[in-house]
Amino acid sequence: MTNINGKAYAMNAITPMKWWKTPLLRTFFFLLGNVKPLQADLKNLSFIHFARWVIVPRNGFPHLSEKQPAENLRYDYLIFFSNFNGAWNQYIDAFSAVLSIGLNLVWWWSEKYPGAVPVTPFKEYISRVQFDTDYYYNSYPRAATNDVKAALRVQDAVDEFAKTSQSLTLGDFEKAYVEFLVKVQPDLGSTGMAPVGT
């Protein structure tokens, strides 16, 4: 299953856009980037490690040699890459349920995009425009992005407690240890394999 490495799924999708719609999309990305609602919602959904949108204008495909035929395209292309956790259906269900406005702002400019709601035509569209990954590398395959964030919080808590843990009196240590436990307690889930893809 070459799209998947551990808990991460590498999704690729390409959609055509009429060239005069591209500047509108670029504007919306600018707004979304600066007003920060899209970034905040993506962080709160908490199942994407990294994701990017790449606009390749119709004359933007790299051309490196005379021997390479020049592309002659009428559409600009929007390519989407995501490194996400969870199953394909779960991922798209969640986006359709809570991020439909943001998704529509990004993909409305692509030809034949049906909208993120209702979810079935949306899933059909994604299936049509998705293409598969040939090789996927993941440096922490047993950790979802939730696990990474939890581990980093644990690291901070340990670093903080390490400053004083050995120099406290027994009574103070006892108290401080409980406080330390309370700090790390939500973040102690194990890492491991992902459930089977569905």
Added chain:
Amino acid sequence: MTEIDVSDIQGFALRGYNFPFARYLLLELLDSKAAERFIGHVIPHITTGVKWDSGKPASTVNIAFTQRGLMQLGLPEATLLSFPIEFQQGMQARGQILGDIGKDAPERWDAVWHGGRVHVWLGVNGRNREALDRRCSEMLRIMDETKGARLLYAQDAASIFIDGQPTSKEHFGYTDGFGNPDFKGAQRDCVPGQGKLTAGGRWEALATGEFLLGYADESGELPVAPIPHLLARNGTFMAYRKMHQNVATFRRYLDEQARRYAPGTKERLAAKFVGRWRDGTPLELSPDEPDQSIVQNPNRNTDFTYGADPSGARCPLGAHIRRANPRDAFGFNGKLVNRRRIMRRGMTYGAYVPEGEPVNDKDERGIVFMALNASLFRQFEFVQQQWIQYGNDALQGNDNDLLTGHHGGKGKFVVQGTTDPRNPPFLCGGLPDFVELRGGDYFFMPGLTALQMMAAGTVDPR
């Protein structure tokens, strides 16, 4: 307000009957014409969703079919192929997805589930044993007369009786039966906490299509349903799972851990495992002690959210009910949860052994778990795979549900707490498997019109 025709829906799909005795007859269908006759003779007995204004009947009957059962009945190929894929495959084939591996693997299930011969689930509930037996005899007589079906196995189940009274306890000692979802048209009183959350913090009934085919679901679409429409309409899907409970292991584990947690706190620790005290009081509403006044009040006993408890100090992040129904725990006003609800109709089986008396894991006892929903894939299977056998959405990584998840002796459960020594942070390790799957399958529970079509042999795909 969605109008649903309750006379066309099987009552089992609309509400739990609250009868203390049940027998689930697992049948093999014989010759397809005879099977049609059998169904035709059973239809008058089927309990519908019509309210019991003149009092509860002595017993009820409901019927559901596996994919193989529908094949045996001779439904057209195109119809059979239009059922959702997971139903066509059957639960055994979905083992990898559900985590039915190791001790839960199909190879270790009760013999009745081997060979694909279970075609029909005939669920009989009775007010008392006599009524139950009488009704079952009638069913067996119909089978004999029509020669349309053969009994493969009869699974008895009954409420646990304590001091001569039926309770809704199960064998680990927990009081069950809360939290069945409210949906539009169910014609039950809407109870706060059972529906979905609205932006204003109020509870609202869920879309009918989450639980019945032929109606709009929470995403504004009709759920995947077989054709023709009449076959699907007012039907639903059921996951039937016989869950053996290792009561001795559970009691031993609880005792051992409670001694380390703090002396005299066994009930508190037991509450932390599940999210309710064993008497049914939700931890979110009463974290320090059980409170029967909450339990007895249907307007309170399931009316709570987790928003004020993000660290799990009242109800642990991985507690069973928090995993199975996260309510508002994911943010976004609970929208990520609304399409993952299931109706539950469980019933215990096997002899009850009170606390303190010797008990053996090997004895036959457990729960017959039945989940009803419009989409097995999107609802039951999802909850089982992502929230019970996995912990990412509960922010617990790979830690599984303590009560029903796979542990193999190695799992762990974190009890989040506070600096108050009565509610300390605590880690339970070395989790054994408390529950083992003994068998089951996916069933389609048709509406009454659909049943008539099936009995008449008039199911026609487009």
Added chain:
Amino acid sequence: MANQNGQIYGLTILSPIIQGDSKDLAHATAIRWYLARQPRDRRSPLARVTGTHQARLVVMDDVVYVGAPACEEHLKSRYLVFETNFDGDLEPYLVRMATEAREFVHSVWQHCVGYPGVEDPNAFAAYMKKCQVNTTFYFADVNDKTVGQNLRALQLQSALARFIERHQGEEPAVLQKAFGEFLETMRRAPAPEPGGDESHRTPQENRPHD
């Protein structure tokens, strides 16, 4: 710079794949066959390119026709897509690719137009930059920690859970000392290797401290 989010760089490369006279598949197929045989865990060549969080290679055969009334059109070349998310700056990363994953880079990119070879890492870096397309919008959930920091934190998280369980209920004097030893052991523990292990070890194995 939209290619970056915090300390993470999102590089997108589209390298045109060489086509024979008859627009044959030979080079694209060769890339796919080669990639299919490469390990994807800690033995992956990309694990040696320090700072790579997640990366993928995709042979993109063509654009997609979404159906009428959209117009059907086709690319004249196939493109090798390389999407990577890494720590630090672009130039040093490209140089690292050429030096730490030489054979892999060469085996894949030799099938691409204009590839200058891997002997001169700077020439390779310059070539890759010619193939770069800019990211318009880049999201990174964790954008301020390196691969090494993430791996160390994950290692610490699982070791800490084991420590907590083992020392539950102990006297403060014993606990304090044990915790000090734990901190020391974690400090001395070798840096975890990126990429995991496809033999799927359980969390119980290979603990740095016991």
